[in-house]
Amino acid sequence: MVKILLGTTKGAFILDGGSSREGWKVTGPHCDGWCINHAIGDAETGHIWAGGGSDFLGAGIWHSEDGGETWALTRLTRGEMDDWAENDPDVAKFFGITGAPLPFGSEFRQIWSLDYAHGTLHAGAKPATLLASRDHGRSFEKVEGLTNHPSSDSWSPGAAGLTLHTLVSHPDDPKKAWVGISAAGVFATEDGGETWERRNRLSNAEACEGHQHPAAPRDGDVGHCVHNMMRAPGPGDVLYQQNHHGVWRSPDGGRSWEDITPGLPSTFGFPIRVHPRDGRTLWTLPLNGDAIGRFPPEAACAVWRSRDGGQSWQAMRDGLPQEGCFFTVLRQAMAGDAHDPAGIYFGTNSGSVFASTDEGDTWQEIARHLPTILSVETFET
Numbered sequence: 001m002v003k004i005l006l007g008t009t010k011g012a013f014i015l016d017g018g019s020s021r022e023g024w025k026v027t028g029p030h031c032d033g034w035c036i037n038h039a040i041g042d043a044e045t046g047h048i049w050a051g052g053g054s055d056f057l058g059a060g061i062w063h064s065e066d067g068g069e070t071w072a073l074t075r076l077t078r079g080e081m082d083d084w085a086e087n088d089p090d091v092a093k094f095f096g097i098t099g100a101p102l103p104f105g106s107e108f109r110q111i112w113s114l115d116y117a118h119g120t121l122h123a124g125a126k127p128a129t130l131l132a133s134r135d136h137g138r139s140f141e142k143v144e145g146l147t148n149h150p151s152s153d154s155w156s157p158g159a160a161g162l163t164l165h166t167l168v169s170h171p172d173d174p175k176k177a178w179v180g181i182s183a184a185g186v187f188a189t190e191d192g193g194e195t196w197e198r199r200n201r202l203s204n205a206e207a208c209e210g211h212q213h214p215a216a217p218r219d220g221d222v223g224h225c226v227h228n229m230m231r232a233p234g235p236g237d238v239l240y241q242q243n244h245h246g247v248w249r250s251p252d253g254g255r256s257w258e259d260i261t262p263g264l265p266s267t268f269g270f271p272i273r274v275h276p277r278d279g280r281t282l283w284t285l286p287l288n289g290d291a292i293g294r295f296p297p298e299a300a301c302a303v304w305r306s307r308d309g310g311q312s313w314q315a316m317r318d319g320l321p322q323e324g325c326f327f328t329v330l331r332q333a334m335a336g337d338a339h340d341p342a343g344i345y346f347g348t349n350s351g352s353v354f355a356s357t358d359e360g361d362t363w364q365e366i367a368r369h370l371p372t373i374l375s376v377e378t379f380e381t
Contacts, residue, residue, distance in 0.1 A: 002337050003067075004345055004353065005048065007036035007375035012050040014068045014379075015367055021343055021357050024366040030071055031062040038332055040114045041379030048379065049137055051111030051123055056080045058102070059111050059125060063137045067381075074137055076111070076125075077104045103140065113332070115167035118174035124164030128155060128181045132193070143193045146179070151198055158182035158225050158244075159290075165331060166229050168239070178229065178239065178254060183215065185224035186241070186254045199254030200224060215244035222248055222257040227270045228331040232279030240282055240310070242272040242331075247284055249310050260310025265297045271334035275359075276342055280309040283316075283336075283344055283360055285329045295326040303344070305360045319363035320354065327352070332375035347373030 004015040004024075011029025031050050034057060039050040048068055053059035058079030062071045085092035085099070092099070113124035121133040123140065130143040155162055166180030175192040178199075185200040200221040215225040225244035232238040237253035245268070246261035261267055266286045275281035283305050288297045296302065300322040302315040327348035337343040344356045351370035356363045 001381045002339070002343065003041070003379040003381070004335070004355075005039040005041055005050075005375075005377045005379050006347060006353070006370065006373055007039045007050060007052065007332070008351075008371040008373050009035050010371035012036045012039045012062070012068075013370060015353060017355075017366070021337075021339070021355070024353075024355075026367055026370075027068065029371075030064075030068055031073075034060070034062070035110075036062075036374065037110060037112045038114045038375045038377075040116060040377050042116045043379065043381050045136070046381065047116075047136055049114050049116070049121060051114050053077070053110040054079065055109050058082065058106075059104075059108055061111055061114070061123060061137050074139070075102055076131075076140065077108055078102055078106050079109065104142070112163045112165045113167050115169050117169035117171070120174070122167050122169070122177075124167055124179065126160075126164070127157070127162040128164040128184065130164055130179060130193070145189065145194045146187060146196050149187065149196050149198070151184070155181065155184035156224070166226070168229055168231050170231070170237075171233075176237075176253075178231070180226040180229045180241070182227070183225040183244075185221070186226055186229065186239075188254050199250075200226075201256050203256040203258045213245055217245065217259075228272050230272055230274045230282075232274050232282075233277055234279045238279055238309075240272050240274055242269050242284055244268065244290070247272065247310060260306075263313040264304055265302075265315075268294070269329075270331040271329055271346065273334045273336050273344060276336060276338045277340075281305070281307050281359070282310065283334070285334065285346060287328060293326065294328045299323065299325045301325045301327075303346070303356075303360050303363070316356075316360040316363070318361065319356075319365075330374055332377075333373055335376040335378045337378045337380055343378070345376050345378065347376045349373065 006013040011033045013028030036052040041048040048064040050062040058077040060075045085097040108125040110126045123131040131140040133140045168178040170176035187196045229241040239250040248257040269286045273283045301320040327350040334346040353367040
């Protein structure tokens with residue numbers, strides 16, 4: 001059974017395609033209409049989590065143990081509604097606010113990313129904070145090793161603020177993990193989060209000279225505005241990232257990065273997706289640039305696929321809109337399943353979901369008219 005979990009500006013939604021990945025049915029909105037930046041599921045436990053929040057609501061993580069039928073909320077920080085409730089008992093009653101202290105006060109206002117592996121649920125927040133839960137999201141502690149990184153006082157926010165938006169766990173080693181922060185770059189731990197190493201170095205700095213964009217490679221670094229990142233299956237900790245200024249591959253867990261953008265129509269985009277079994281097959285969805293609209297080049301949508309680790313690229317357009325296409329696909333809004341052939345899915349800020357069940361050769365729109373889609377993940381049972 002394949003379900004697609006969607007985080008949107010008006011709650012979480014679930015698309016159910018059954019075992020055939022056809023006849024998709026949508027349910028939602030879940031999570032009381034909260035802005036959900038990321039929703040994930042774990043097939044082994046059957047749990048689903050959805051993280052989000054706002055200045056008004058504060059930050060929280062919703063949790064379902066029955067496939068999305070019912071949900072419980074773990075509130076983490078205060079929002080403006082808590083200030084209102086302190087001064088008005090009727091407001092407090094309306095929102096169900098008891099006045100009990102929240103675990104992280106006013107330290108952050110949104111959850112931006114989630115990852116579950118090796119019995120631990122990690123959450124990334126805005127501003128950049130990493131949390132860990134070992135009871136399926138009922139309680140959290142801060143990962144102080146990242147918060148106290150020596151470079152933290154120099155981290156600069158991207159256009160959406162200083163966000164910890166990408167979490168990558170190692171499938172076999174619970175002590176290894178990577179995070180992406182805009183605009184501080186990639187950080188890695190190999191001791192379970194006690195210490196973190198900043199990993200943004202170019203493999204060939206001379207090849208990247210001459211860029212004028214503020215987010216471009218410079219000073220030996222790939223550029224700190226990483227948009228999304230994935231680890232490839234197999235040995236060696238091969239990583240791919242879509243950066244603000246190009247697509248990059250690391251053969252060594254982020255210790256060095258090589259430019260694999262040549263062959264793509266632009267250097268700008270948000271998502272990256274790697275094949276579940278073949279670490280040399282990946283997909284991305286280029287946009288025309290941050291200063292000229294952030295929509296597909298020439299307003300014609302294509303998912304670009306590489307079968308050789310980014311050495312060459314092919315535009316996959318069959319079934320995608322080729323005229324007047326001005327949507328954006330955001331950093332967490334592309335996902336894949338583990339079927340053979342693998343399924344690839346992406347959601348748009350115009351509320352559509354597109355699916356390919358043949359690894360990108362052909363596409364179909366399986367949902368439309370949803371709220372702005374912020375994240376797409378698969379949940380296979």
